[in-house]
Every structure is written in C-alpha cells, then in structure tokens.
Amino acid sequence: MNAALFPDLIVNGETVPHTLVAAETQNHDAPAGKPGIAWRKAANAVAIRTLLLQEARARGLKPERKEVAPDKFETDEEAQIRGLLEMVVDPELPEDDAIYAEWKKDPSRFRAPPLWEVSHILCACDPRDEKAKHDAMHRAEALIPLVGKDAKSFAVIASRESDCGSKSSGGTLGQLGPGDTVPEFEAILRHLDEGEVTPQPILTRHGWHIVRMDAVALGAVLPFAAVKPKIAEAMEKASWARQAQKFVQKLVASAEITGADLRSV
Incomplete structure (x- = not known):
C-alpha cells in the first residue's frame, strides 16, 4: 500500500505519521484491490486513539501499565487510554427487574454447554507447507463421495484412510464439549446437524478433516438464578460501551x- 497516495491525518494540529495508519490497516477488512477502504477505516481508528491520548495527556494522566497476560503488559499509550476511560466512564449497574426482563425475552439463549458425538477422517498436513496442504486437500476431497451419509460406511473409510489415531475406532472421537478441541474444529461442530457430514474438507492446524456429527445433545435451558450474574455482566458491559462511545x-x-471522517462515530 502506497501511503503517499492518502492524505495526512491531522488531529487538533498533531500530524499522525503515515506509518501508524499503515500499521493499523492490517486490522481492517477491505475488498481486494480497494486499499483505500482499509486505509480510511484505519485512519478513523487511529484518529480516535489520538484524540483519547490527547485528552489523557491534557488531564495529566500518567501511564500505569497493567499485566494483560502472563509476562505481557500494556503499552504506555494503552495504559493512558484505559486510565482515561476508567475516569470518565461510569457504567450503570442494571436493576434486578431489568436483568429478569432481559432473560425473559428468550430464556432458550441461556443453556448448559452442548455435547457432540463426533467422528472424523483426518488428512494430515502442515498448513504452512503449501504443497502438502494442497495435496492433503485433494485427498480429502476424493474421500468425501465415498463416505456417504451412513455411519457404518463413514467408519469403514475412516478406519482405512484417516491419519488420526481414532481410525482404530472408525474415526469416532466420542463425546466432546466446548473447549475439548482446537477452536477451528469446534467451530465446525457448532454448525452441523445430527447425521450431517461436512460437504467440503475443513482445515485446522492438524490438516483437512471430514467430520460427521453422530449425535447432538443441546444443553438444558438454565434457570434465571444460574444466569443472572452473566446477564448482569453483559448489560454492564453494554452500558460501558454506550458511555464510552x-x-x-x-x-x-x-x-x-483532517484525513479521517468521524461523522458516523
């Protein structure tokens, strides 16, 4: 992306280096061949960050960095912005009646974790190796017409072709719940109905998978008392976001x- 093609971002007389906006563009989607869209989104984000930093400095806030992960701390700028927002944003704590009304809108949203009974066929590869990834994908694509919809035929192909240790049991992984597998595999499970097989191979860090959902047990709807703290927390976060905006x-x-359009913020 040629930053020279885009206007300077100037916030209250402070010229923001093009390099900061360019670095921010990686966090924003844009159609292929239209880098200007990503640049404008990035310029808006950087302009807001600059405004917040200017306000924090005007108030004399000193950065007090917090640990956000083991051995990982905020930057000074992140600490200043957080400190500013902690000072100016005071989210409303929801009343019990409001929490109950939110739950009552649709209690079925609040369930115990589901259980999935799953079988799969793995065509293993290192996704970072383009040739290996390509070859494994084609191998998996060739297997899909063979597995059919029947659990027995799936098990036969899995026991013969899968690169996973589960091949010894016909590809079955048994019962899985949220957090039991890598996130990209779990994402597959959340969109499969009972008896359904993925129509295309799905890539994870382990390779290409053909997945069959053998059975699904949706978690029971939880009573209000069990989910009240979670709903209250979500409502408080929503209030915080509104006030911050x-x-x-x-x-x-x-x-x-200049160089950003924040009229819709």
Whole structure:
C-alpha cells in the first residue's frame, strides 16, 4: 500500500505519521484491490486513539501499565487510554427487574454447554507447507463421495484412510464439549446437524478433516438464578460501551480533524 497516495491525518494540529495508519490497516477488512477502504477505516481508528491520548495527556494522566497476560503488559499509550476511560466512564449497574426482563425475552439463549458425538477422517498436513496442504486437500476431497451419509460406511473409510489415531475406532472421537478441541474444529461442530457430514474438507492446524456429527445433545435451558450474574455482566458491559462511545463523540465534536471522517462515530 502506497501511503503517499492518502492524505495526512491531522488531529487538533498533531500530524499522525503515515506509518501508524499503515500499521493499523492490517486490522481492517477491505475488498481486494480497494486499499483505500482499509486505509480510511484505519485512519478513523487511529484518529480516535489520538484524540483519547490527547485528552489523557491534557488531564495529566500518567501511564500505569497493567499485566494483560502472563509476562505481557500494556503499552504506555494503552495504559493512558484505559486510565482515561476508567475516569470518565461510569457504567450503570442494571436493576434486578431489568436483568429478569432481559432473560425473559428468550430464556432458550441461556443453556448448559452442548455435547457432540463426533467422528472424523483426518488428512494430515502442515498448513504452512503449501504443497502438502494442497495435496492433503485433494485427498480429502476424493474421500468425501465415498463416505456417504451412513455411519457404518463413514467408519469403514475412516478406519482405512484417516491419519488420526481414532481410525482404530472408525474415526469416532466420542463425546466432546466446548473447549475439548482446537477452536477451528469446534467451530465446525457448532454448525452441523445430527447425521450431517461436512460437504467440503475443513482445515485446522492438524490438516483437512471430514467430520460427521453422530449425535447432538443441546444443553438444558438454565434457570434465571444460574444466569443472572452473566446477564448482569453483559448489560454492564453494554452500558460501558454506550458511555464510552458518547465520550468519544464529544471529543470528536470539539476536534479539528483532517484525513479521517468521524461523522458516523
């Protein structure tokens, strides 16, 4: 992306280096061949960050970095922005009646974790090796017409072709719940109905999978008392987000900005 093609981002007289906006573009989607869209999204994000940092410095806030993961700490700028928002945002704590009303809208949203009974065929490869990935994908694609919909035929092919140790049991992985597998494999399970086989191979860090959902047990609907704290937390976070957005809108309204369009913020 040629940054020279795009206008300078200037926030209240402070010129933001093009390199900062360019680095931010990796966090924003855009159609192929239209880098200007990603640039504009990135410029808006950087403009908001710059406004928040300017306000934090104007208030004399010193960065007090917190540990966000083991041995990983915030940057000074992240700490300043967090400190500012902690100062100006005071989310409303939801009343019990409001929490109950939110639950009552659709209690079926709040369930115990599901259980999936799953079989699979693995065509193993290192996804970082393009040739190996390509070859394994074609091998998996050739197997899909052979497995059919029947559990027995799937087990026969799995026991002969799978690269997973589960081949000895016809590819069955037994009962799985959330968190029992890698996230990309779990994502497959959440979209399969009982008896369904993935129509195309699915790639994970282990290779290409053909997956059969042998059985699904949806978790029971949880009583209000069990989910009340979770609903209250979600409502408090939503209140925090609304107030933070209002604060940003206030900063934008009084700012002089060129190179970004924050009218819809």
